[in-house]
Amino acid sequence: MTIDRRSFLIGASLLPLVTACGASGSSSSSTAAPLKIGASLPLTGPAADVADPGYKGYQVWQSQINARGGLLGRKVEFVILDDGFDQNTVVSNYNRLISQDRVDLLIGTFSSFLNLPASTVADRNRMLYIEPSGGAADIFSRGHTRLFFSQPGTTDTAHRPFAGYVEGLKERPATAAYLHQDDPSTDVPVQNLRKTFEGLGIKTVYGQKYPPDTKNFDAIANAIRQADPALVVHGALELDGAAVVQAMQRVGFTPPILYQTRAPSSVNTYPKAIGATNTEAIFTAGSWHPAAKYPGNAEFVADYRKQFSQEPSEDAANSYTAVQVLQAGVQAVGKLDQDAIAAWLHANQVDTIVGPLKWDKRGVPDGSLLLMQWQGGKLEVVAPASAATVPSAIAAKPNWAT
Amino acid sequence: MQAVLFGLLVGGVYALASSGLTLIFGVMRIVNLTHGALLIAGAFLTYTICAATGVDPFATIPVVGAVLFGLGWLIHRLVVQRAEHGGEGTVILSTLALAMILEGVIILIWGHEPHSVATSYARSSFRIGDLVFPAAQVYGSACALVLLAALHTLLNRTWLGRAVRAATANPQGAELVGIRVERINVAAFALGAALTGAAGSILAVLSPFTPDSGDQWIGLGLAIVVLGGMGSLGGALVGALALGVIETLTATYGSPAWATAMPFAVIVLTLLLRPQGIFGVRVREDVVSA
Numbered sequence: 025m026t027i028d029r030r031s032f033l034i035g036a037s038l039l040p041l042v043t044a045c046g047a048s049g050s051s052s053s054s055t056a057a058p059l060k061i062g063a064s065l066p067l068t069g070p071a072a073d074v075a076d077p078g079y080k081g082y083q084v085w086q087s088q089i090n091a092r093g094g095l096l097g098r099k100v101e102f103v104i105l106d107d108g109f110d111q112n113t114v115v116s117n118y119n120r121l122i123s124q125d126r127v128d129l130l131i132g133t134f135s136s137f138l139n140l141p142a143s144t145v146a147d148r149n150r151m152l153y154i155e156p157s158g159g160a161a162d163i164f165s166r167g168h169t170r171l172f173f174s175q176p177g178t179t180d181t182a183h184r185p186f187a188g189y190v191e192g193l194k195e196r197p198a199t200a201a202y203l204h205q206d207d208p209s210t211d212v213p214v215q216n217l218r219k220t221f222e223g224l225g226i227k228t229v230y231g232q233k234y235p236p237d238t239k240n241f242d243a244i245a246n247a248i249r250q251a252d253p254a255l256v257v258h259g260a261l262e263l264d265g266a267a268v269v270q271a272m273q274r275v276g277f278t279p280p281i282l283y284q285t286r287a288p289s290s291v292n293t294y295p296k297a298i299g300a301t302n303t304e305a306i307f308t309a310g311s312w313h314p315a316a317k318y319p320g321n322a323e324f325v326a327d328y329r330k331q332f333s334q335e336p337s338e339d340a341a342n343s344y345t346a347v348q349v350l351q352a353g354v355q356a357v358g359k360l361d362q363d364a365i366a367a368w369l370h371a372n373q374v375d376t377i378v379g380p381l382k383w384d385k386r387g388v389p390d391g392s393l394l395l396m397q398w399q400g401g402k403l404e405v406v407a408p409a410s411a412a413t414v415p416s417a418i419a420a421k422p423n424w425a426t
Numbered sequence: 427m428q429a430v431l432f433g434l435l436v437g438g439v440y441a442l443a444s445s446g447l448t449l450i451f452g453v454m455r456i457v458n459l460t461h462g463a464l465l466i467a468g469a470f471l472t473y474t475i476c477a478a479t480g481v482d483p484f485a486t487i488p489v490v491g492a493v494l495f496g497l498g499w500l501i502h503r504l505v506v507q508r509a510e511h512g513g514e515g516t517v518i519l520s521t522l523a524l525a526m527i528l529e530g531v532i533i534l535i536w537g538h539e540p541h542s543v544a545t546s547y548a549r550s551s552f553r554i555g556d557l558v559f560p561a562a563q564v565y566g567s568a569c570a571l572v573l574l575a576a577l578h579t580l581l582n583r584t585w586l587g588r589a590v591r592a593a594t595a596n597p598q599g600a601e602l603v604g605i606r607v608e609r610i611n612v613a614a615f616a617l618g619a620a621l622t623g624a625a626g627s628i629l630a631v632l633s634p635f636t637p638d639s640g641d642q643w644i645g646l647g648l649a650i651v652v653l654g655g656m657g658s659l660g661g662a663l664v665g666a667l668a669l670g671v672i673e674t675l676t677a678t679y680g681s682p683a684w685a686t687a688m689p690f691a692v693i694v695l696t697l698l699l700r701p702q703g704i705f706g707v708r709v710r711e712d713v714v715s716a
Contacts, residue, residue, distance in 0.1 A: 068533065073636055076538040206683065234682035237642045239633065242432045242560060243677040243685075263540050267633045273549035274560035290540075297542040297634045299549060424549060 058101035059094065059360075061350070062121030063131045066138060069109030070236065073262055073293075074339050075134050078156060079104060081336070081343035082131070084328050085351075095354055103127055107138065114138045118145040128360050131346055134339070136160035136179070136208050143171050152353070152362045156346035157339070160208040164386040170366040174346040175311040176378050176391030179209050183216035185309050185395035185407055186283050189417065190255070191224060197254030197281055201230035203244065203268065204259025210285055213309075214259035217283075221255075229253050238264065245271035254280050260287040266297035273302070278423045283307040289338040289396070291403055303398035305421040310396045312341035312378045313405050315413050320348070321377040345376045379411075428557055429678040430671055435560070437670025438567030439632065441574060441663045443625035443643060444650040446618035448662040449577075451651055452594045453614035456514060459521040460501060461647055462640025463528035464619050468494055468626020469635045470532055473541050483543045484569055487627045491620040498619025502612045525640075532637040543630040566628040573624055574663060577617075581659070590614055649689030652696050655703030664704055 063082070065075040082102055089100050103125050107113040114133060121127045122145070130146050132139055132155030139158030146153035147168045155163075155171070159178035164171070177184070190196060200221050204214040211233070222228060229251040234244065245268065248256060256279035258268055265287020272278070288294055288308040295303050314325045314336065324344055328336040352374040353365040373382040381389050395407040397417050406417040443465060450458045468490050475486045501524060509520035547561040581587035592600040593610040600607050629635065650669055654661025669689060677685040696703060 067538070068529070069638055070636075072533070072538040072638065073540055232682050234677075235686045237686050238682060239642055239646075239686075240432075240436050240673065240677075241633075242436065242563065243429055243674040244682050246428055246432065246558065247678055263634050263636060263639075266540065266542065270549060270633065274551050274562065275558050276551050276553075293540045293542075293634075296544065297540065299544070302549075 059098040060127040061129045062103040062127030064105045064107045064117035066109035067106040071109045077337045077340040078343040081340035085347040154346045156342040171387040177393040179212045182213040187220040199229045199253045200255040201253035210259030241271035245275045249277035258284040269298045273424045305418040309393040348376045433671030433674035435563040437667035438570045441666035442570035444647040446622035447647040450618040456517045460525045462643045463525040464622040465626045466640035468623030469630035472627040472630040490623045494623025495616045495620035498616035502615040540634040542634045
């Protein structure tokens with residue numbers, strides 16, 4: 025048989041192609057026209073499962089604000105473009121939102137990967153940019169004055185709740201394994217935890233990272249099993265969180281303490297993937313809880329359930345929080361003056377469904393994430409005590425049920 | 427030894443997942459970039475059938491294979507056959523565009539959220555001595571090998587198989603002896619899609635998946651096809667097992683960070699050192715195409 029390299033070269037060269045499609049609005053704004061808020065979201069591609077509930081969070085807020093007469097007396101309309109999780113596309117999308125769709129306000133996208141270039145476009149155009157996710161330190165070190173992060177803690181501080189918990193244990197684990205996806209939002213918290221725990225005398229017996237396109241975790245899980253750590257710290261994003269747990273189940277290793285970033289917060293999919301009873305005692309850090317008593321939270325949860333017939337996720341809550349912050353700034357200033365809104369946000373505290381938020385000059389919030397743990401089939405808050413939804417944490421993880 | 431075992435088990439599934447790509451390339455000389463989307467379509471169909479009926483996911487393979495066979499037939503008739511007039515590049519671009527459309531359709535039907543197919547054995551394992559055998563991987567690999575054996579029998583023991591092999595080796599010669607090569611192409615494409623769908627059913631048991639999960643499988647599939655000898659099913663099996671073992675050994679004794687780069691390293695090394703792959707044969711093109 026002949027070898028046709030040309031076909032393969034053409035095929036291989038096309039692999040990385042990512043496309044985007046989008047919707048548009050065309051009319052320029054006027055006082056009578058709807059107030060347009062623009063965003064580019066990764067509605068297709070590897071972060072689509074995060075962006076989808078995020079978009080729904082925006083939609084819940086839109087329904088609520090329009091039912092109350094809109095913002096500054098104008099109905100709110102979202103102009104949402106899809107960037108397919110591509111940095112070049114997110115840049116062109118935000119440029120288009122500003123110059124072609126002529127939106128009145130921008131709102132951020134998902135992940136540090138996309139928010140980094142997208143916030144630069146906003147800053148160059150002197151537009152306010154409130155981001156629902158993307159807490160990597162690089163984003164806040166560029167001197168942007170109209171940038172605000174709408175979660176209570178960033179990537180730099182995400183390790184603190186769990187580090188504090190382990191530090192407070194009477195009997196700390198003797199050994200730990202560290203595994204994380206190669207991503208800024210997982211790398212930093214895991215490295216910070218490792219540094220903290222090694223400082224506490226907890227010996228590292230395994231430490232690896234893996235690329236986002238890793239499909240098979242059995243060998244990794246088996247290597248962790250052989251290292252036999254008392255604590256496993258896993259920097260996961262979404263699918264990989266459940267996949268690593270499944271692999272540990274297959275190789276028959278139950279870590280006495282398991283902490284994962286992000287993935288356990290996906291309340292609709294995580295329990296189905298690993299088995300509802302197997303979620304018991306898994307720790308994570310999060311920004312929001314559905315039972316939190318913060319103003320507006322119960323209304324958000326009820327409206328989300330009513331509108332989409334499913335439980336809201338943390339991603340939905342984060343995007344809802346971002347538009348809450350935007351709304352607070354706009355209403356306080358009373359006009360669409362981007363600089364004035366930014367100045368007001370820097371000077372004031374905003375009550376949101378993730379608690380009161382206040383920012384430093386970089387747009388970094390001064391709060392901290394919550395330490396959460398699956399208990400009895402629900403994701404509960406175990407620390408800080410002021411926000412706890414259960415009396416205490418479960419210290420040891422029960423063995424996996426098959 | 428444990429790492430090699432894991433590699434062989436995952437390699438068995440890789441073999442089935444890449445067999446459709448191999449078959450289609452072998453017969454038609456095109457890289458089918460809908461491969462990943464078809465794989466994930468098979469996984470989502472399995473999810474839906476299991477959720478609706480409660481049957482074992484492996485039992486859905488005949489139905490999923492049949493649906494994907496029909497879909498493959500349609501894709502060839504409506505897209506590939508028409509694009510062929512524009513040459514290989516046009517066909518590849520057409521399958522790329524179709525892959526995006528298929529992914530969009532999957533999103534419309536099933537949404538963006540990760541899906542999993544839960545079974546009683548998906549999280550269990552059994553031991554022989556010190557070796558751990560994950561049950562789902564063992565059943566998945568066994569199922570993949572049975573399907574590949576069936577395909578081997580089809581290609582070597584039936585008239586259709588002989589026609590496919592004839593069309594693969596020499597399309598003009600096959601036409602001369604009365605084989606309708608165009609029909610063989612349709613059959614091979616549909617059969618390739620069916621095999622890919624069946625692999626999707628197995629993958630659905632092994633890990634969670636989203637509509638874009640198929641993208642990860644195109645590079646791996648190409649590596650297996652190149653390593654095995656482009657178009658050789660036996661080569662694809664050996665190549666898949668080898669890649670599974672290479673990946674697993676890299677993740678165990680090197681770093682997981684390098685494991686997913688192995689398929690691409692294999693493509694480069696194979697094209698440099700043995701362009702015809704393990705089982706491929708260099709053929710004088712002047713003779714074949716005369």
